[in-house]
Amino acid sequence: MKLKSLGLRTELMLRSFESHIEVKPSYIVVRTPQNPTYRWGNYLIFQAPPEPGDLQRWKQIFHDELGSLNHFVFTWDFVNGEQGAAQEFLEAGFWLEQTVVQTTQKVHPPRTLNTHCQCRAFHSDTDWAQWLEMALIQNAALPAEEREGEGYEIFLKHKAAEYRRMIAAGWGNWFGAFVGGQLAASMGLFAKDGLGRFQSVDTHPDFRRQGLAGTLLYHVAQYGFGELGAKDLVILADLHYFAKDLYTSVGFRPTEHLVALEWALA
Known part of the structure; x- marks a missing residue:
């Protein structure tokens, strides 16, 4: 297949x-x-x-x-x-x-470019600790029926460890938009054979609607085309969530629509 x-x-x-x-x-x-x-x-x-x-x-x-x-x-x-x-x-x-x-072969700055944040790669345990804290805060802010349940923190720690191993192996990096030293938005980008794929585009609930995710996405995409040597960048979004519009704001365009079925023990 x-x-x-x-x-x-x-x-x-x-x-x-x-x-x-x-x-x-x-x-x-x-x-x-x-x-x-x-x-x-x-x-x-x-x-x-x-x-x-x-x-x-x-x-x-x-x-x-x-x-x-x-x-x-x-x-x-x-x-x-x-x-x-x-x-x-x-x-x-x-x-x-x-x-x-959504895919793209080039990006442009978003309409709302945040010039007050620092966009950089993670480089310390403190950065990853902030990432974990932000993910848990995001989950807690969701409606009860959408929240991840028991074991979510353990899952996140497993994922962070895997991402850090991928970074150590040269597959890509994890980035944050920091405001006053606090992690306000984050995402990862990994590439292989000319294809780059974004992971987990997130914004802290206290920093939404400030153009942080779009600014960071533009910054990280340039890293993908440059240092990672990607020819095409790929990003996925829920069809019914506003994130897809954020991605189009820097040059991504929809190319596929996928469907999945999930069930999980409550």
Whole structure:
């Protein structure tokens, strides 16, 4: 099975650093045994959207390949937003994720360029501690039904450790926009074979609507084209979230629409 989607290909590019990827004739298995609570580190990519009756079949394949985890994640290699027979999954308690994949080969400054922040790469344990604190504050600010539950802090610590290993291996870097020494926005960028992929574009709730994320995105994209030698940059956003408009403000354009189905133990 060879992937058509650039979004999924860059996802596997990132996962290839420490996850196990197994290609089967009609699906791909992604395993991250060292971080079993990482839903998008333990999931299945199918060739096509679900057909009627696939709910139990897909769940059984997941159990056979990944064991008994506290979640299911299924996605498929269609780039036009096709949902297939997703309703059967939704009625069983799954939720639908619709993602827009945006790409660019050049960037321009956002309309609101914040000139009061310092944009720089992380270089200390203190930077990463601020990142963890910001992520937990963001999660706590979400509506109860959208919040990550118990174990989220452990998951974040696993992810931070992985990102730091990727940085040490020369794959990319993690950046922050700092205001008065406080981390106000952050994101990562990693690249391989001319493809750069952004990770976790976040803004502290106390610093929103100040142009920080767009300013940092413009800064980091230049690093990607320059130091990382990327020819194409890829970034993903929730179809129904304003972040996609932030990305277009510096030159990204939508190229794919992906769909996934998720379920997690409450």
